[in-house]
Amino acid sequence: MSRALFDLTGKLALVTGSSQGIGLALARGLAEAGAKVVLNGRDAAKLEAARAHVPGAMTAAFDVTDHAAVEAGIAAVEAAHGPLSILVANAGINLRAASVDMPPETWRRVMDVNLDGVWYCCQAAGKRMVARGRGKIITICSVQSELGRPTIAPYAASKGALRMLTRTLCAEWAKHGVNVNGVAPGYYDTELTSALVQDPAFTDWLCKRVPAGRWGRVEELVGAAVFLAAPASDFVHGQLIFVDGGMTAVV
Numbered sequence: 571m572s573r574a575l576f577d578l579t580g581k582l583a584l585v586t587g588s589s590q591g592i593g594l595a596l597a598r599g600l601a602e603a604g605a606k607v608v609l610n611g612r613d614a615a616k617l618e619a620a621r622a623h624v625p626g627a628m629t630a631a632f633d634v635t636d637h638a639a640v641e642a643g644i645a646a647v648e649a650a651h652g653p654l655s656i657l658v659a660n661a662g663i664n665l666r667a668a669s670v671d672m673p674p675e676t677w678r679r680v681m682d683v684n685l686d687g688v689w690y691c692c693q694a695a696g697k698r699m700v701a702r703g704r705g706k707i708i709t710i711c712s713v714q715s716e717l718g719r720p721t722i723a724p725y726a727a728s729k730g731a732l733r734m735l736t737r738t739l740c741a742e743w744a745k746h747g748v749n750v751n752g753v754a755p756g757y758y759d760t761e762l763t764s765a766l767v768q769d770p771a772f773t774d775w776l777c778k779r780v781p782a783g784r785w786g787r788v789e790e791l792v793g794a795a796v797f798l799a800a801p802a803s804d805f806v807h808g809q810l811i812f813v814d815g816g817m818t819a820v821v
Contacts, residue, residue, distance in 0.1 A: 575802035579604035582654050583799065584647060586634055586691055587661030589616040591760040592710065592788050594623060596658055599792030600799060601625045605656060608647050610634075634661045634687030644694040653702060656799045657695040659688040660710040662728075664762070666721040677724045684728035689735065692750070696743060703747040706799045709736045711754040713814050729754075733810055740808030749807055751798045756814025758786040782815030 583600045587593040589611040597620075601607045607627045609617050614631040621627045628651065632643035648654055662684045665676045692707055699705025712729040714722065732752065739750040757776055759767050766772045767785060777783050794811045797803050812818050 576796055576800045577604055578656070578796070578800055581605045581656055581799070582608070582647075582651055583656035583658065584608045584610060584630070584644070584654055584691075584695065585658040585660055586610045586687070588658075589613060589620045591762060592755060592758065592791060593658070593660040594620050595788035596660060596710075596791060596795045597627065598624045599789070599796055600656065600658070601627060603796045603800070605799070606651065608651065610643070610661070634691055635682040637690050640687075640690040641694050644691070644698070648698065654695055654698060654705070656706045656708070657691060658708045658710065658795065658799075659691045661687055661691075662710065664722060664725040666725075668721055669723045672723060680724035681728055684725065685731050685735075688732060692735070692739060696739065696748060696750075699748045700743055700746040705748040706803070707739065707748065707750045708795060708798050709750070709752040711736070711752040711810055713754055713756045713812065713817055715752070715754050715810065716812075716818050736810065737808045744807040749798070749803060751803065751806055751808065752810040753791060753794045753798065754810050754812045754814065754818075755791055756780065756786055756812070756817045758788055758791070760788060780815040780817045781820055784815070786813070786815060 583605040585593050585597040588597040588609040597607045601624050609627050609629045611617050612633050617629040630643050630647050632639040665680055709732050711732045714726040715729040715733040718726055736750055736752040791813050794813050
């Protein structure tokens with residue numbers, strides 16, 4: 571019984587932004603739990619290379635910031651592979667600048683990907699799940715859904731908004747059998763954070779700030795994602811699980 575609670579056999583999962591980093595790790599984890607996984611990103615060549623790392627994976631290249639492309643992409647995934655059981659809305663970017671100097675195009679670009687793109691994917695997948703009376707949606711939030719930090723105003727604003735989007739979709743869709751929850755990573759060693767990982771001063775600060783005393787490994791996010799995608803979480807709605815080494819729990 572306990573294994574069945576975490577079994578994703580036969581479930582179709584779409585993971586956005588999954589050609590590298592956290593998205594790729596989550597896609598691999600879902601596949602290892604039995605799901606049929608569709609990788610998504612804008613670059614078809616990068617997706618094809620990533621597919622080699624995810625057992626049985628398929629690909630769907632579309633830009634999450636393009637509403638029409640998202641609707642067409644998710645419709646095509648379902649037409650080709652069957653009903654979508656799981657959406658992991660992971661695609662995101664971070665562009666840094668001091669707030670007094672933040673160009674409007676930088677603000678808009680981050681919001682386009684991190685908030686609008688997640689909304690488009692949740693809406694397109696969610697309306698199909700609501701109609702069927704079942705589904706699991708996982709938004710990838712951040713410790714910045716809760717904590718501020720200099721030079722990342724649009725990123726923090728977008729991730730804070732995702733926390734409330736997750737709760738609001740719960741308020742609307744839980745009664746239709748659709749679970750909407752979030753995972754909030756802390757600081758992880760990925761391609762996008764390599765400059766910070768290699769900065770001794772930043773790593774020293776991080777290791778002192780995080781109770782676990784180290785950077786996270788992307789594989790350590792898989793357990794939370796599998797839980798939220800699986801039957802084990804059928805009565806879990808509107809929650810945000812911080813997987814951050816304790817960072818948001820202490821001062």
